[in-house]
Every structure is written in C-alpha cells, then in structure tokens.
Amino acid sequence: MGTVFGKVDVETPKFEVLQTTQDYEIRNYSPSIIAEVTYDPSELRGNRDGGFTILANYIGVLGQPQNKKPEKIAMTAPVITKTADDTSEKIAMTAPVITQGNGGSEKKMVTMQFVLPGKYKRIEEVPAPMDERVVIGEEGERKYGVVRFSGVASDEVVEERVERLKKSLERDGFKVVGKFLLARYNPPWTLPVFRTNEIMLPVE
Template sequence: MGMVLGKIPVETPKYQVIRSFTDYEIRKYAPSVIAQVTYDPSHEFKGDKDGGFTLLANYIGVFGNPQNLKPEKIAMTAPVITKTPETSSSAEKIAMTAPVVTKSRGGGEEKKMVTMQFLLPDMYRKAEDAPKPVDKRVEIVEEVERKYGVVRFGGVATEKVVGEKVEKLKKSLEKDGYKVIGEFLLARYNPPWRTLPMFRTNEVMIPIE
C-alpha cells in the first residue's frame, strides 16, 4: 500500500543541497558506482526489448540468481534516471523499478547510442568492489562527484511536462549565474504500475559547472 501512495522504500543517491531557491535546488552528488549497457535505441536490443534492462536486472539478481561471478544479489535503488535525445518521442517509455540512467551518445546525422545505467548501492565505493558481470555487455564504471540544478514535481512525467520543466530550469540557472554543461536527466522515484499518478515523485536534473 505504501508504494501505491508514493513511498520510496529503497536506497536513494546521497547528495548535499548547496543552495535552495523558490523553485529549484543546487545539489552536489557523491561519487557512485554504476552498471551499464550501451545500445542503439533504433533497433531492438538482442534478447531484451527494454533496451538492456533485462541484462542489468539479471546482473543484480532481480529475476532469480544474480548473473555475476560471485554470485552476489545486489539491492535495487531509486530513482530511475533517463537521459535521452531531446527528440525522444516519450518521456514515459521506460517503466522500471531499478536504479537506471540512460544517456545518449552522438547527435545530428550520427547514430545516437544510449547507455542505460543502474546505480549500485552505496556499499560499493569503487568499481572493483562490485561483482564482475557474467555478460561482458554489462560494464561497471565509477561516476565522479557532480553538481546539478534540480526541480522536483509530482504526477506523470510526460514529454510535454518534462520539456516545460527543463526550459524553465535552464532559464532559472542562467539567470542565477550557473553554467549548464550537459543534457538534462529525468529521475523517477516510483514504479508507474505500482504508484498512483498523483503520488509519484519526479525530478529534472541539469548538470552545471
């Protein structure tokens, strides 16, 4: 019942609020370790219609025995984070409960590759601390300390709503003297099939210098 009403019962990323404004925050996130898979979103990922999600879920043991060399079951975290090209047709395409980051690579006429990431629990401080994946398509990498401008909002994170939040946040950051250094991330803290739309928590995150 708690998840239906928006309760977040899993570990979330550690961060420090550097400054709070009326409509957004500046946050500094601690270094983290992630598991990731890179793929071409214009083609069905072999053996996984969810763009690599099944590979990552198998790695941590969501569906049974974890597919890593220890083997060791790894706890899930939140939020689900996606980074996609601004021409993406929908902000609600990926519906998962795991900690996922999806990043686009390339642009223009080039092929746009997407990297889907699971943030691993805080107990893994270095990449070598995490169990080695059985499937070589799964990579374990370290994310350094980083800063974001962040705005939180409820409801369904539709493309239109997210686009409006991104544009407003960009203008606020520029007005307040912050330099944007990358594409926005969309963070969703609740599984859409388990949480009523009105109780969902979402965030738009824009990396800043």
C-alpha cells in the same frame, strides 16, 4: 522498489543541498559506482526502457543474478536516464536508473544506469557482469540543478521542464555544463499522482 502509493523504500544517492530556491535546488552528489547499458531501442522492440531488464538481470531483481560471483545487489532509486542526441534530448524510466542517449541523426542510442548501493566504494568491489553489455563505472563528485515533479514523465513534460529549469539556472548565474538527466523514483505500477520524478542539469 516502491508501491502503488509512491513510497520509496530503497537506498537513494547521497547528496548535500547547497541552495534552495522557489524554482530548483542546487545539489552536490557524492561519488558513486554505477552499472550501465547502452542500446538502440529499435533493437528492443522500440522500448526505450528496455535496458532496465538487462540491468535488473545483472543485479538479480528478476531472479538469479547474472554476475560472476553470483551476488544479489540491492535495487536503488532513482533510475536515471540520459540522452546525448545532438538535435533533441528525450528521455525514459524510474527509481535510480540512469539512461542517456548518444546516437547520431539516424540512431538514437540510450544509456541507462543503476546507481549501485553505497557499500561499493570501488569498481573492483563490484561483481563482474556476465552480460558484456553491462559496464561498471565510477561517477565522481558532481553538482546539479534539480527540479522535482509528480505525474508521468512524458517526453513533452520532460522537455518543457528541462527548458524551464535551464532558463532559471542561467537567470541566476549558473552555467549548465552538460545534458539533462531524468531521475524516476518509482516503478511503473505506481499511480501517476504519487510518482516522484526529477530533472537534473549539471552545473559548474
């Protein structure tokens, strides 16, 4: 899944770069199959990235895969996190895992996703999870405005870069049509200066 020096040695999602500017790229992503888990971080000792262990157990990163075949599923990158809190958008994670929050004013739920390897073309081909919290889904073709940065993707850094990217996209005539994703390509032991992170905003 990567080294302390940031080398990404796993499969990453396929996309086509439609436009490149000084501030961002516009990318069109191919359809993919994802495994996701939605959880309340407070129930996982306040760990917003606690869903990583659940998904890693499902694909077999941490030992025997917890799926009904059982079949080891290769890790991919990035890990993507997304939030769906109405008042603020805050994020978490690394190498493709996707996380999104969809809570109300009291609970801030988080959804984390792993993009499964490209060999899985249909949901029916994917080993069924043993853990009912793991949901297998399908992402269709989609377009994002993307900005890449290194270092630690803290809440403050992410919020600032999301706002900057949104302003740049809207300035250039793009309509932002959803909440941002934080894509992190490296494990926690990667030195911050070598980490690769991306902010992704869906656009029309």
